[in-house]
Amino acid sequence: PDEFHERYPDSEEPGLRNNAYTNVMVAWLCGRAVELAEQLPARRREALRACMGLTDEEIDVWTDMSRRMFVPFHGDGIISQFEGYECLLELDWEAYRSRYGNIQRLDRILKAAGDDPARYQVTKQADTVLLFFLFLPDELGAIFERLGYPFQPDTLRKNLAYYDARTSHGSTLSFVVHAGVLAGVDLAASWQRYMTALESDISDVQGGTTAEGIHAGVMAGTVDVLQRFYLGERVRDGVLYLSPMAIDGLAGSSLTLRFRGSSLTITHSERRLRVAAREDGYAPAVKVGLGDAVHELRPGEHCVLEY
Template sequence: MAQTKKLDFRVAFAMNWEINTQNTHITSSHNQTWAGIRIEAQVSENETIQFDKFVGVTSSLNHQPDQLIKKAEEKALMARTAGFEKMLAAHTDRWSNIWLHSDIKIEGDIAAQQAIRFNIFQLNQTYTGDDERLNVGPKGFTGEKYGGTTYWDTEAYCIPFFLATAPPHVTRNLLIYRYKHLEKAIENAQKLGFTKGAALYPMVTINGEECHNEWEITFEEIHRNGAIAFAIFNYIRHTGDEKYLEEYGLEVLIAISRFWAQRATWSTEKQKYVILGVTGPNEYENNINNNWYTNKMAQWCLRYTSESLEKIKTSNPTRFSAILDKTNFDFEAEVAQWQEISAQMHFPFHAELNVFMQQDGFMDKEQKMAADLPAQERPINQNWSWDRILRSCFIKQADTLQGIYVFEEEYDTATIRRNFEFYEPRTVHESSLSPCVHAILAARIGNLNKAYEMYLRTSRLDLDDYNNEVHEGLHITSMAGTWMSIVEGFGGKRVTNGALRINPIIPNQWEAYAFRITFKGSDLEIKVSQKEVQIISHAKKTATLFVYDEKISVEPGAATSVQLKSEYNA
């Protein structure tokens, strides 16, 4: 039995075993950290000994503490009764189905193929989606760093992967996890002085309470609220599950929007609403004003929640009234306030460069390129003081570019290219979450060399131990970004106006690649070669999608092909 000190969470382990010989001597022993059995057997030359070990694991999440050991013993006995071959067959069947829907095949590049399969395996091993009380830890079960806690990584990076490769209930359970923590999120906001049901979801959590102990992250990295709201929108547009908005999502959106409305301040000087004292995704800047990504997320949340309220008001008036009563929501007054804030939100912009500014004072910094940093000073987070880092222009991970990635459909190719070419050279990519966003945007603007470079960097981060930190565990959540780099980057997968779109391109290093995605119940396989794009339908009904802006319908079990457009830009 193991148990935690603070909350008395308990886990019990029991072992059952069998060996195919009677000529054994068995002794058991244990101490404070382990329990074990020693088996000594007399073995003749050419004799084979088979030892099968069956383990049962139970926790106080599912059982009363005084029943844990008994239940663990029962599970171990059940496993032994079933036998190794039967359990192996069940395990194989489960993994076969997982690989069928989530595998990515790459021809002509062994390093790229090995990397993506390693990442897909780790993701599916970490989270099955069967229990809405659980979530994804940045290290999964591979290391104790971060303590198994949940970050905004789940909503921003993992949900796109599970949406496309797993049954809808997997992502739905991830969202319900946050819904069940809504009251705690409201408490977290109350501790900071927010009122009237405003919610600030924690940066780091296990049970809904904030677990992070650095003020510049805990109090200032508030963009995580936006990631949770966007995940609701992302789930609904991929699955068509509008009922989720009525049952759970709208309550979360209202609480998050109340937070944004109170966090924004009217600036008499700018004649705009501003959001002060924040940290964006780039944690190499703290306590700055008007982080472009944060302001963009706040604006979008306020608008999306207003639209969602109108939608439920029309589609289900009874549920709409119940939500208003439960949340004590003043529909006319609060929505009017949200519309005013979103319409007059301040966004830093550099007119001469014609790019969005990461924050109000970004150009006050000495502008240097990451490529000019001496190799012996990289990574800067291990060689520079924090004072020096915070005063530099260097960017830890995609920040403004994170916003452009999320809201890409609002911007033309020229705008995306200008901002990418401004920010990427200043980015040191010292977060595991950075290369994937850059890979996707590089592919979007047709910079295949940069996209391929960033893909290899994100996909082989742990296999090649780029940052000398694999001993702390693998980067599970950034592994989802690896999948995004291929499917959303090279595959050009998007969902706009309720429709699935793909705009595939292919690196010169690859002969072909293939992936499989599910969209609104339609199971589609996409194969891309240096000459054509093939769409194969495994759906039960006619599937419709856009390929290079051309609307295509594919019948169940059928396939269709279009010519590859090697330099496609939407």
């Protein structure tokens, strides 16, 4: 759960039915487990099954779960955060922002007023939206197709708009997730969330938590957004493909990463990327591409990719 909802309103029993994120991830996990078992060499597969005591019946259950997990929907293609989420009350967000300013910890505000966040369609941090952060649209579409659910071209936009309006971002990790998902929808809004996440500890946006320790997950998450969303890093057929977004704030930035044993430094300038392989006699040649152009880099070489 997103921490604002650990039970249904007026229920004494903890727990929620069919969290969409959990069910989709279980379906994906089971599907990948079966796929991995099928890809292993026969002798290795049988040895692993014997070691784990894994039976054909269990693998059949995994296959079944990868195809039949329930995902709740409501309205016009909105993935319900959990079963019954749409039945909760709507909150007057503007009224609370006007009165309290920072409402990241909306749960504390509601509880202090004798209310209960479990009554409302309010989310502390990215929950359903996390699916669009972890998977590319075609990957998530394939999971939903396997489960027998529709996944339309506007599914991402609809769900992002719905949950963005209902999320208080009480966790700085939430800004990371929304920055990544927004990158392909509203680049300016994505960059604003990204900068909030980047500055979260420096500016102590949560009011006192920096003294307790930095948010290492957020720090790593901002690098992940930079690589996967803003630079568009994808590995396909042994090639590191880049699909950068035109963001003025990234001009002059540089990062170093390792790809297939080679250390690459990527420097971003206006509509141009310079990719340099560190001089290392032991590193193998690697391939880097943008669009249809693919360059092979040996240690000490570089290429310039324009977009």
